[in-house]
Amino acid sequence: MTKSSSISSRQLPLIVTAVIFAALFGTAAHFYEGFFSARVFISLLSENAFLGIAAVGMTLVIFSGGIDLSVGAVIGFTSIFTATLIERHQVAPGLAWMLGLAAGAGLGAGMGALIHFFRLPPFLITLAGMFLARGAGFWISTDSIGIGHELYGKISGYEWVFGTVVVPANALFLLAVMLAGWGVAHHTRFGRTLLAVGGNEQSALLMGLPIGPAKIGVYTVNGLCAALAGIVATLYTGSGNPSMGLGLELDAIAIVVMGGTLLSGGRGHMLGTLLGVLIFGTIQAAILFDGRLSSWWMRIVVGALLLVFILLQRLFLRRKRS
Secondary structure, eight states: OOHHHHHHHHHHHHHHHHHHHHHHHHHHHHHSTTOSSHHHHHHHHHTTHHHHHHHHHHHHHHHTTOOOSOHHHHHHHHHHHHHHHHHHSOOOHHHHHHHHHHHHHHHHHHHHHHHHHSOOOHHHHHHHHHHHHHHHHHHHOSSOEEOOOHHHHHHHTOEEEETTEEEEHHHHHHHHHHHHHHHHHHHSHHHHHHHHHHHOHHHHHHTTOOHHHHHHHHHHHHHHHHHHHHHHHHHHHSEEOTTTTTTHHHHHHHHHHHTTOOTTSSOOOHHHHHHHHHHHHHHHHHHHHHOSSOTHHHHHHHHHHHHHHHHHHHHHHHHHHO
């Protein structure tokens, strides 16, 4: 296989994702007046900001061949935890956010350690983490808590104006985390180690790569991203809710797979995850513009696309082996 054909095969999943996004967005723009606009495109990012932030951490985990089912529960826990600290205990938002991030990262590190040292399945360990985080959130409060701190109003109301384009704070948070995730995934030794572990853990071990620190580190980063997503969610909704993020972990996995990342690990691109968020948002926006379709149609379309990407991944792996 020549170098050019190798490069094209590596870029093929990303190209397919980009083509599908362009086709979906173009079709929606054709049928719905006003859809093809910068305002709608920016809303795809802002409306799905905390989902996209969670998907960044999930991408890194799937790079390593793992999975994390706790992210939605961590989002709910972080939102109610920080809201309680700010509203009921008069803790400064900055300190509350740091404590929330520390809790998310700590849970991730603990799960990563159990997965590595005891060689336990990530599915089961993170399932336990999901129940733990969700239960802890409802233990703090069973009701939603509104956040009236003036800093929340300032941050959530901030908009970056670039000519006629107005980018809200949520979209800026997502783009910043995506950029950081891209740097970590593709321009650091840590990111390359994750891809090597996901590709073949035994080979990575023989190469002398730090598998243990990488596994623990990636679940720590993922917990941090989930906690950050919870904080961004409180900025978006103006409240903390223990049931926030329910089922979001499945949406995050779907976005990563639709972004062209192999579910078995070892191959993927952070840009694909951003495109996956845009595909997810385009489907949502098209249903909203139509006004006649039920929101369940979004699940149907996402499910169909997910099956398409899984089949493409299978064909890609067979082609690689041959």
